[in-house]
Amino acid sequence: MPTNRPAPPAPEPLSPLVDAHTHVDACGATDPESVRALVDRAAAVGVGRIVTVADDLVAARFAVEAAHWDERVYAAVALHPTRANALDDAARTELEKLAADPRVVAVGETGLDYYWPGKLDGCATVEEQVEGFRWHIDLAKRLRKPLMIHNREADHDLLAVLLDEGAPDTVIFHCFSSDANMALACVAEGYVLSFSGTVSFKNAIELREAAKLVPAGQILVETDAPYLTPHPYRGAPNESYCLPYTVRALAEIRGEDPAELAATVTANAERIYGI
Structure with a gap:
């Protein structure tokens, strides 16, 4: 979680870059002016486009709005797996409409999270998560849009559901955080692995080894801001302008x-998101 530490200084520019996964609303950008300012800060260091991602319906509505406010912003919409218990008929209807918007470039973030059940009040059960994940897979296939995966401590089951349902043409493992074996399994299936600031953490030994194994055509970079600020600013607020630290x-x-x-x-x- 971000703390009261000051925001990192702007890195040396590195261009061109796309922040493949961020949450601009959680970064405090909630209106056209603040969204524009956030993207301006990113563009000043080479991060000219960003994908802002939803984890609930409120965030999904906002993400689509933000993508219409600024042409450098794109959206991804879904219910986070921990919120899959809110995926009732009304939510499904609204998500289908939002996901069909031309400014939405992916269905996500969806998947499985085995860390929070039993720890977080109101968290969706594993069974609810699997059901929600299956629905999002189907939605991505029907809309012919990439599927953006959230995976936490669920490697085996997540791959099993994708195999059982039949994966969409493009699957993105956002904030890939597993080991080399999982990376190789994903690569073999043609999935895309997106790396965040966690790959810069000195204690992330298995993740750093996994990052070496991903072919050039199957790799993305992201901030997942406002979290996961790259080394040496771990624990400080993250934002899209910090992406060059992770890339380096x-x-x-x-x-x-x-x-x-x-x-x-x-x-x-550009190829994966069609931007």
Whole structure:
């Protein structure tokens, strides 16, 4: 969680970049002026486009609005797996309408989260999460849009549901946080792995090893702001302008030139999201 630590300084620009997953409303940008200011800060360091992601219906409505306020903003909509118990008929109807909006480039974030059940009041059960996940998979396939995955401590079951349902053409594992074995399993299925600031954490040894194994055409970068601020600013507020810190850390891990990696992940984002 972000703390009272000051926001990180702006990094050296690295262009072009797309923030493949962020939450601008949670960053405090809640109207056209503040959204524009947030994207301006990002664009000043090379992050010219962002995808703002919903985890409940209120956030989904906002994400679509924000994507219409600023042409540099795109949206992804879904109910977070921990909120899958709110996926009643009315919610499904509204999400279908929102997801069909041309400014929505993915259905997400959806998936499975086995960390919070039993710890968080009102959290969806595993059974409710699986049902919700199956519905979101079907929605992505019907709309022919990428499926954006949230996975926490559910590697085996998540892959099993995707196999059982039949995955959409494009599946993105947002904030990939598993090990090398999971990375190889995803790569084999053609899934896309998106890396956040966690890949820069010195204690994320298994994740850093996994990051080395992803082919150039199956990798994205994201902030997941306002959380997961990259090293050395871990615990400070995160925002899309911080993305170059993560890209440089990822480039070092992979033994690549940061500018070349930036070009690669941007081309991937453009192809995957159709932007």
